[in-house]
Amino acid sequence: MSALTRDSLIAVVGAGAMGSGIAQVAAVAGHRVRLLDNRPDVAARAVAAIRAQLAKMAEKGRLTAADAAAAGMRLLPAHEIADLADAGLVIEAIVEDLQEKQALFADLEGIVGRDCILGTNTSSISVTAIGAALRHPERLAGLHFFNPAPLMALVEVVSGLATDRAVAETLFDTAAAWGKTPVHARSTPGFIVNRVARPYYAEALRLAQEGAADCATIDAVMREAGGFRMGPFELMDMIGLDVNFAVTSSVWRGFFHDQRFQPSLLQQDLVDAGRLGRKSGRGFHDYREGAAPPAPNSEPAQPAPAKITLFGGSTATYALAGRLAAAGVAFERRAAGDGRVAEADGAALYVTDGRSATRRAAESGNADTVLIDLALDYATAGRIAVAAAEQCRPAALAAAVGLLQAAGMAVSRFGDVPGLAVMRTVAMLANEAADAVNQGVCSAAAADSALCLGVNYPRGPLAWADAIGLPAVREVLANLGAAYGEDRYRISPLLHQKVFAARNFHD
Numbered sequence: 001m002s003a004l005t006r007d008s009l010i011a012v013v014g015a016g017a018m019g020s021g022i023a024q025v026a027a028v029a030g031h032r033v034r035l036l037d038n039r040p041d042v043a044a045r046a047v048a049a050i051r052a053q054l055a056k057m058a059e060k061g062r063l064t065a066a067d068a069a070a071a072g073m074r075l076l077p078a079h080e081i082a083d084l085a086d087a088g089l090v091i092e093a094i095v096e097d098l099q100e101k102q103a104l105f106a107d108l109e110g111i112v113g114r115d116c117i118l119g120t121n122t123s124s125i126s127v128t129a130i131g132a133a134l135r136h137p138e139r140l141a142g143l144h145f146f147n148p149a150p151l152m153a154l155v156e157v158v159s160g161l162a163t164d165r166a167v168a169e170t171l172f173d174t175a176a177a178w179g180k181t182p183v184h185a186r187s188t189p190g191f192i193v194n195r196v197a198r199p200y201y202a203e204a205l206r207l208a209q210e211g212a213a214d215c216a217t218i219d220a221v222m223r224e225a226g227g228f229r230m231g232p233f234e235l236m237d238m239i240g241l242d243v244n245f246a247v248t249s250s251v252w253r254g255f256f257h258d259q260r261f262q263p264s265l266l267q268q269d270l271v272d273a274g275r276l277g278r279k280s281g282r283g284f285h286d287y288r289e290g291a292a293p294p295a296p297n298s299e300p301a302q303p304a305p306a307k308i309t310l311f312g313g314s315t316a317t318y319a320l321a322g323r324l325a326a327a328g329v330a331f332e333r334r335a336a337g338d339g340r341v342a343e344a345d346g347a348a349l350y351v352t353d354g355r356s357a358t359r360r361a362a363e364s365g366n367a368d369t370v371l372i373d374l375a376l377d378y379a380t381a382g383r384i385a386v387a388a389a390e391q392c393r394p395a396a397l398a399a400a401v402g403l404l405q406a407a408g409m410a411v412s413r414f415g416d417v418p419g420l421a422v423m424r425t426v427a428m429l430a431n432e433a434a435d436a437v438n439q440g441v442c443s444a445a446a447a448d449s450a451l452c453l454g455v456n457y458p459r460g461p462l463a464w465a466d467a468i469g470l471p472a473v474r475e476v477l478a479n480l481g482a483a484y485g486e487d488r489y490r491i492s493p494l495l496h497q498k499v500f501a502a503r504n505f506h507d
Contacts, residue, residue, distance in 0.1 A: 003173035004117075006030040008088030011078065013037070013104060015046035018121055019093035021149030024050045027075040028063070028150075029178040034087070036078040043077035050075060053150075085111050089174070091143055093121040101125065102133035109135055117167055119143035123194055124250045127160035127187035137162035143171055144191060145180075146454050154453035155180045160187045181453055183446035189254025192442050193454040194247055196461065198261055199428035201244060204232035204421070205264035208284075212417040213297065213385070215284045220296035221412055224383035226422040227376030227458035233284035234294075236267070237277030241284075245271050259488040260432070296383070299411040302402035304329050305344035312336030316351055319378030323407035338364065341372070345399035347392070353472070354419045354427070354479030361389035368396035372404070373414075374423035374468070376458050383410040385420050418483040419476055427476040429457075430465035431492050434505070437462075438494035444505045462505040470499045 004010075010026040012019045015037035027033045027050070037043040051072035058068035084090055090108055094100055105118055112118075118140040120130055131137030142158025155175040159168045168184065175182035185191045190198070204218050213221075219231020236244045245267050252261040270276075270283060277283030285294045308324065308331040310317050320342060324331050342349040350360065352371045361369035369392060373385035384404055388397045401411045414420055419427065433447040442450070448460020465473045474495055481489035498505060 002170070003177040004031075004088050004170065007032075009034065009086050011036065011084040011087035011090040012093060013081075013084075013090060014093035014095075014121075015039075015043045015077075016093065018145060018147055018149060019091075020046045020050055021147065022091055022093060022121065022145055023047075023075060024053065024071075024150050025145075025178055025180075027071040028054070028067075031074065033075045034078040034083055035075065036081065036084060047075055047077050081107055081111055084108070085113070087112055087116055089117045089119060089171075091119040091121060096122060096125060098125050098129055101130050105130065105134055105140065117141070117170060119171060121145055124190060124247055124254075126189070126254075127158050127163065129160075131160045131162050138164040139167055141168050141171055142185070142187065142191065143175070146193075152454070153179075153181045154193070154450055155182045156185050156191050156193065156450065156454075157182050158185045158187050158191050163187075181449060183442060183450050185446070185450075186441045188436075188439070188441050190247070190251040192436060192447060192450040195251060195441075196429060196432045196436055196447060196451060197455050198248060198251060199425060199432055200228075200455075201232050201236060201248065201267075202260075202262070202264065203425045203428055205266055207414075207417060207421060208233075209264065209266045210415065210417055212415040213412065213421070216294035217296040217412050217414075218421055219294070220383055221373065221385045221421045222425070224410070225373055225375040225381045225385065226425070229456045229458075237283035237285055237287070239277070240279055241267060241271050241276045259486055260490075262488070296410075297412055298383075299401045299405075299413055302398045302405060304406035305399040305402050307343075307345060308332070308403055308406075309334055309343040311340050311342065314341060314351070316341045316372070316375075316378045319375075320403075320407050322379055323409075327406060327408060329406045342403060344403040345396065347396035347400040347403075349400050349403070352387070352418075352420045352423045352476070354424065354476035354483070356416045356418050356483065357387045357389040358391065358416050359418075359483075361391050367391035368393055370397060370400040371420065373420040374426060376422075381409060383412060385412050385414050385422070387414045387416045387420060390416060419480050423476055424480060426461065426464055426468070427473050427480070428489075429461035430473055431477055431489075431495060433461045434465075434492035434494040434498075437505075438492055448506075465495075466504040466506055470495060470504060474499050 010031045011034045012023040013036045023033050023035045035043045054068040054072050057063045058065045127142045131140040141163045144156035146152035157172045172182045215233040219233050222228045222231045248263045275282040281288045340348045340350050347368045347370050348366050349370050357369050357371045369389040371387045375381040404411050437444050444462050448463050451457045477491045
């Protein structure tokens with residue numbers, strides 16, 4: 001089936017931020033739209049606000065004045081559910097409550113035509129469960145927009161157990177016709193984004209709970225080394241800790257308390273205390289008037305080491321060579337040895353492989369071991385996280401820090417935790433995406449597209465794993481599992497399979 005034609009009436013139930021945004025998208029795409037809310041006058045006020053927003057878009061040149069006016073005229077408030085009888089598609093954007101959604105769709109079934117498609121914008125409730133109360137669940141599918149709907153490109157088209165494939169394809173094509181980037185997903189807890197993104201928060205929370213670094217430092221490393229637009233703690237503060245904790249808890253319950261999705265006691269304490277992030281003035285960071293902005297911890301300046309040797313031809317080695325040369329710092333080059341990236345006055349620097357620096361030093365016999373974190377691009381990273389073995393001499397650590405600072409990077413020292421910050425997070429994101437693909441939730445391309453468009457990741461997790469090398473990612477996960485002794489770090493069967501086949505996710 002193709003996209004719904006422009007003469008199809010689109011109905012949106014729920015005139016909050018999401019429902020209003022979806023209504024605006026449909027109206028701009030050329031459809032007549034009816035917006036319904038069960039609160040008096042809310043739909044009418046939302047329509048007026050959307051028309052004002054369209055006028056602002058015209059003033060900024062994002063729409064012509066004529067197109068903005070026409071879109072506004074196509075959008076009208078509905079006064080009762082009977083006003084939606086002629087709709088070709090009804091999109092529900094009401095409270096996240098299963099019984100409420102089931103009741104609404106049951107009422108709609110008695111009003112709309114047999115060919116009307118029913119869409120739910122739920123972000124976490126099972127589409128299968130919502131449809132179980134309907135006489136014709138085959139015409140229900142998830143149509144999950146991201147906030148703000150007019151700006152965010154991603155739409156997850158979610159099929160429940162009973163969803164007709166033709167209905168899902170029509171919604172997919174319709175979302176594309178509306179200028180969105182749709183991806184197909186199967187109805188499992190969290191769908192794609194809210195499932196695969198959990199490790200971005202979970203690993204940061206574990207690092208903070210273990211005292212590896214403070215929240216501001218972890219945020220800075222994830223931004224300046226990992227290339228993420230926002231660090232995990234500032235992102236949770238923006239979302240709202242209560243909302244983020246509720247989604248995590250919902251996914252955890254949905255997967256029968258799988259350790260991989262286990263909520264954090266640290267986050268629960270803040271929620272219980274009413275520190276919900278920006279909206280309450282305090283969360284992981286302090287947003288109250290007069291509060292100092294969060295600042296990461298950086299190592300004090302150290303002199304450039306007298307002797308620097310770079311090893312092998314890894315991306316980290318090439319980047320350090322380019323940065324040191326640009327800064328006029330002398331160094332030597334040698335062939336690869338035991339995997340070290342560099343030496344500086346006795347310190348041996350390695351990219352983390354998921355072992356702690358202390359364990360790696362013990363197993364290699366080199367006490368002066370310093371680990372560096374993964375970076376999206378070592379050539380441009382503004383900051384890097386490091387960890388030193390407990391056996392490491394202070395002078396050796398100072399030399400390692402001096403080398404990295406001479407290359408133009410701020411250095412944040414972490415406690416000696418396995419996998420540091422960016423590496424363990426990316427490995428876990430890739431592992432979760434691989435499991436979603438392996439379980440038929442989505443394709444590899446859809447997983448990467450969803451995380452880039454839905455939560456603005458700098459690279460899709462599976463593409464990132466391909467770039468790191470799947471054997472290296474598997475090694476990081478295996479070492480994390482050995483360090484913690486938890487099923488949380490179990491390796492996806494699909495990742496194992498790709499490593500054994502010597503293939504990448506996107507081959």
